[in-house]
Amino acid sequence: MSEFFWICNFILEALAFLSKFFSSFSVRFLVSLGFVLPLPGGEARLLDPAEAALPDPPAPEQLPACCRGIVMDYSAEMLKLGDLLFGLFSEALGLDPAHLKEMGCSEGLGIASHYYPACPQPDLTLGIARHSDLGFVTVLLQDHVGGLQVFRRDRWVDFPPTPGALVVNVGDMFQLISNDKFKSVEHRALVRSVGPRVSVAAFFGNEGLSTSRIYEPIKELLSEDDPPKYHGITVRDFFFRSFQKGIDSSSILSRLKR
DSSP: OHHHHHHHHHHHHHHHHHGGGOSSEEEEEEEETTEEEEOTTSSOOBOOGGGOOOOSOOOGGGSOTTTHHHHHHHHHHHHHHHHHHHHHHHHHTTSOTTHHHHTTTTOSEEEEEEEEOOOSOGGGOOSEEEEOOSSSEEEEEEOSSOOEEEEETTEEEEOOOOTTOOEEEEOHHHHHHTTTSSOOOOEEEOOOSSOOEEEEEEEESOTTOOOOOOBOOOGGGOOSSSOOOBOOBOHHHHHHHHHHHOSSSOOGGGGGBO
8 A cells, every 4th residue: 555655646746747847737648447548649738628539548658758657557556446446335335346346337547637836816716617527436636735625515615635545526427326325526626826736536437438338327226215316328428418518517417317
């Protein structure tokens, strides 16, 4: 475990190094079944998430040299952590520990690394606006600066970083398959007058998941008193429809309700 957190620290340092060459940027990689994939254009570059697609797995040298090895290592560790998390979520739902993994929830891993420069007037803007994550689960690594807020009980609550800890968010697709047993978390990121702030998010169940599988409320969780609340949908279609809507506080889950 100590090696894993060394990897976490190293990837934050690598992003801090990259920040010297940009005033503001978001470096985004996709990982599928253990392969790190650059987005269209070959090299890592500035990209809107709606452009995301899955090309053939590249050679490692296509990734930036300063963080090539650590991104590969971090992605591999995230895949291991994902298997563990989905096992725990399965048990929490009263299912076999392998249930969610066998559904493919731990596949289609996306890694998004974000750099937020210090802002002279942080009260006038946001780092990322209010939203919920689209996939199954997000694992967030944040540095010491902080800025994450979660919407809970009609108010924004600060979620300060804890050294050595990762933040796990439930996404919209997990809310759908759990039939509201787990709820997705609305959150946002503030900018600070100090900084920069760096964060790394690992998304399980991203828009690049190529399966045509229809995801719907898990049958073992349903009963006469708790019928399915949502229609089924593929991960790709869920992301596509969400990006068509744009990033805001409204989830398309409401449009999938029965």
